[in-house]
Amino acid sequence: MKEKAKILDKDAIARIATRISHEIVEKNKGVENLCLIGIRNRGVYLAQRLAKCIKNIEGADIPTGALDITLYRDDLALASGQPLVRKTEIDFDINGKNLILVDDVLYTGRTVRAALDALIDFGRPKSISLAVLIDRGHRELPIRADYAGKNIPTSKDEAVEVRLQETEGVDEVVIVEKN
């Protein structure tokens, strides 16, 4: 894996979180009924950051949950490596809520498809929107982001690596060449 370019640094990621938080509050006309759901693993930390930003803007605590989609994947065996099954932690009722689904990278759309199926098993939210840090294209399903941090045209031979303080000890996004 050869590193090709650094696309975002710590400050850029922080600015994106602030901007998306404002967009969410604006589109939702406040924070009523708003909940954040992060997709494991990094989406959870991004959702927590958005919750913190929204609290700074509106002064309200936004219920934030964590969703593991391993059991809803359509590729039990194809998955690169073997995904560990982690915990889903949504300790609030999602019925009638406006959910913001949060993930680090939007690529084929299959993770989001799995996440939508998983959420529907928990109830009937009023709406579900999607917020991602990076949209790298190459969609295989009719799915789009409502809030995107940065659009990056990539080739399929490249990988986008999001590194976060919580998981890798540093905030940055880099493009790396596969093999």
Place this chain on the structure above:
Amino acid sequence: MGWIRKDLLGLEELSQEELELILSTAESFKEVSSREIKKVPALRGKTVVNLFYEPSTRTRVSFEVAAKRLSADVINIATETSSVKKGETLIDTGRNIEALKADIIVMRHNFSGAAVMLARHVNLSVVNAGDGWHEHPTQALLDIFTLKEKLGKLEGLNVSIVGDIAHSRVARSNIWGLTKLGVKVTVCAPKMLIPVAIEKMGVAVTSDIDEALRNADAVNVLRMQFERDGETAFPKQLEYFKEFGITQERLKKAKKDIIVMHPGPINRGIEMSSDVADGANSVILEQVTNGIAVRMAVLFLVAQANEKIKNNEDFN
């Protein structure tokens, strides 16, 4: 590290990492059973066959519930009503199930080693649900899962296993699993029910129940099968209860928070008194709940591994 075995045959061959992987996967699966819709699509389109050569209700039902919560289809075969009665061999039965394009066989068999043999002759996954006196891996895994959940850790704990050690696959699987995870195990039974050279499995041995309880963080009480002794059973039961039965009196001399486990079904007044079975130290019903999570994890891991094995074969 991932799971690469198509089968779960026993805990003897598993590494500490593999045991920990099953336990942490089970932890994630436990949440599924607390949902309003207690189902995930992970094994949708897969078929699980419960093949039971010995009567069993709780293990079979637990596997059935686990498979269904993973969206698999479940077929139950009780051999008393099947072609086994007509003389079909185990391997032929296994191959026929494979020809039906099933994906996992969960098998209970009265012969030690039956699961290992079946697994060698079929490409589908085999999960051992108890074979003779050999192993009952998922029972031990759910015991260990419950211990870890209750006490927060395993390393350094003292666990005593009380009862018919000689004829117990539950004891054997527990000993393999617990010792690999750093638990100090003591077995306690009348001398005739302790197998020769059991110390070689890394356990302490005693026939004094008070000694077995004294330093224990948990006691796993095995079922005594006196019903097989017919008419002579009753005096033996009374005598066993007097010498080895777990009572509140005996627990008073043990650690205050000692955990009392039992794989079920309980013989009240033989292995333990009713007030212990229903008391504050008992986690017997939690074991049943945890059994589902553990079996979901096992079914999921073997199915996933076998899928990978099949895919790689296609590429070669």
